Amino acid sequence: MTWDWHYTGEILPDLLDGLRVTVIATLLGYLIALVLGLVWTLLRRTPSRIVNQTVRWVVEFIRSTPLLVQLFFIFYVLPGWGLTLGALTAGVIGLGLHYSTYTSEVYRAGIADVPRGQWEACTALNLPRRRAWQDVILPQAVRKVVPALGNYLIAMFKDSPMLLAINVVELLGAAYHAGAETLRYLEPITVVGVLFVIVSVLSSIVVRRLEARYATH
Amino acid sequence: MSDVLEAYPQLLRGAWITVQLTVYGSALALALALAFGLAGTSRHVALRALNRVYVEFFRGTATLVLMYWLFYALPLVGFRFTPMAAAVLSLGLNVGAYGAEVVRGALNAVPKAQYEAAIALNFRPWQRLVRVTLPQAVALMLPPFGNLIIELMKGTALVSLITIGDLTFRAQQIRASTGETTATFLVILVMYFVIAQLLQLAVRYAERRVDRMLGRRPVRRDALPRTADASGAGAVKG
Structure with missing residues (x-):
């Protein structure tokens, strides 16, 4: 069997449709991961032992179990509890939740x-806790971890094909169909x-x- | 719940496949990581280029896409893999690329004086590597390798999509026959979690052994942030 360029051209529009879904799922999931990761990190710093050990x-648990099974869980189990989700929504939530455990670790390192x-300067200036976090600690912490966070965007993009298992027609799913x-x-x-390699290599250059810009060391 | 627990022989068979895939995949990844990581520290431009091509290509491909390609696309041009071989190859090639970066980073992080001392003592290149630089690099490699092995173990769940009867595949079968969706998935999530924790214990044990072998005190674990996948190599560089 030889490569058929004509056929390749025919399926390309379908694949580009799939790529659009992949990109949407990745970006929305990333947004969840960025926010939820910070929530985990801050919750782990609360003085209550019960809260921070539970969160830990x-x-x-979420980090050491497979994303695929978590996707199945969200997609098949939550409807039984009265929360019916579309396939794409379930996928976005799954990706975001899974990767929030990684971004949480990144934030933690940044804050440390x-x-x-x-x-000490915050204490000396008598800044309220909220302002200390908002205007002093987090801006410095997040700046340092921007490259590490970027790496997880790439990693997430590469995990997005798993969404085909819950019937999202993303890039690989479109190709399979x-x-x-x-x-x-x-x-x-x-x-x-080839599309995956191109996008990943380009984004790792970014x-x-x-x-280089946010030089971490 | 009891229906699911009664299906335990099926779950155990699935778990055994998952463990096998993890072991074979890790072995392949380790071999590739060492070979290409060493190539990355070589003096020859061609070998270093080989390392770059391998790392950039396989770090860039999604494991599932690679698995589908080996399983569905390659047979059409005459290469036929068993599902197990396709799974082990794609997991190993993918994780091996991350591992190669870890090996390269760790070898570069060994103080230069060690290398110079080995030259001064008239060690042959092979002796320099095996007796001086590699043992010290291994201590740096272990924590990120531990993360990579857990990533690989998580990746084995993908094989259920190419018809291999691993833990996730068995769970789908049990779910179909008992209708106990929640219980089934909860049980296998816990099983995966237990496997991950066991792997982590094993890696920590290996870390202590290597530190003792090198006559170092054990490193405090919290000093090494556990970030996995893409920045797994970062722990070494940093």
Whole structure:
């Protein structure tokens, strides 16, 4: 069997549709991961032992179990509890929730990296806790971890094909459907692989730029 | 719940496949990581270029896409893999790329004086590597390797999509036959969690062994942030 360019051109529009879904799912999921990760980090710093130990184990649990199973859980179990989600919504929530456990670790490292003097200065200036976090600690902490956070955007993009398991027609799913119609899987899946490599390599160049700009060490 | 627990022989068989995939995948990833990581620290431009191509390519591909490609696309041009081989290859190639960066970073992080001392003592290149730089680098590699192995173990769930009877695949079967969706998925999530914790214990044990072998005091664990996947190599560089 040889490569058929004509067929490749025919399926390309379907694949681009799939790519759009992939990008949407990744970006929305990333938004959830960024916000929820910070929530986990801040909750882990609360003085209540019950709260921070619970959060610690919940985060550890989510991080060490497969995203695929979590997607199944969200997609198949939550409707039974009266919360019916569309496939894409479930996928976005799954991606966001899973990766929030990674971003949480990144934020934690960033906050630990803020020099003690900054905290002491906040105390000396009598800043309320809220302002200390908002205007002193977090801006410095987040700045330092921008490249690390960028890496997780790429990682998330590469995990997004798993969404096909819960019937989201993203890039790989679109390729699979296109292939199933004609029983020619070679072209669609190869194109998808190439698209993934291109996007990942380009975005890792961007992350390297970010690293240079927000020099972490 | 009891229906699910009664299906435990099926779950155990699935878990056994998951463990096997993790072991084979890690072995392949480790071998690739060492080979390409060493290539990355070589003096020869060609070998370093080889390292870059391998790392950038396989770090850039999604594991599932690679698995689908090996399983659905390649047979059409005459290469036929068993599902198990396709799964192990795609997991190993993918994680091996991250591992190669870890190995390269760790070897570069060994103080230069160690290397110079080995030259001064007239060690051959092989002896320099095996007796001086590599043992010290291994201590730096272990924590990020631990994370990568857990990532790989999580990745094995994908094989259920190419018809291999792993834990996730069995769970789908049990769910279909008993209708106990919540219980089934909860049980396998806990099983995955237990496997991950066991792997972590094993890596920590190995870390203590290596530190003792090198005559170092154990490193405090919280000093090393556990970030995985993309920034797994960062722990070494930082």
